[in-house]
Amino acid sequence: MAKARRTTHRSKAGNKLYAVRDSQGRFKDIQTYERAHRADLAKTSMTEVKAKARKKGKKARKKTAKKR
Numbered sequence: 001m002a003k004a005r006r007t008t009h010r011s012k013a014g015n016k017l018y019a020v021r022d023s024q025g026r027f028k029d030i031q032t033y034e035r036a037h038r039a040d041l042a043k044t045s046m047t048e049v050k051a052k053a054r055k056k057g058k059k060a061r062k063k064t065a066k067k068r
Helices: 033-042 046-065
Strands: 006-010 016-021 027-032
Touching: 016 033, 027 033
Parallel strands: none
Antiparallel strands: 006 016, 016 027
8 A cells, every 4th residue: 555645735724734535636634734744753663673583683693693
């Protein structure tokens, strides 16, 4: 599934808004920039998840390889 494209708008109060449209061009979701940005930062990307798993695997292998 492709990532939804967001277009920016301004409200009457001057707040920055993100609008997501469906395939027919109608508004599907409208969020404030702050809320959308905060959610983007909180979400962990698949690249970060894979890197963390690799790093964890390397640490586990290093611990088992040590012998006295």
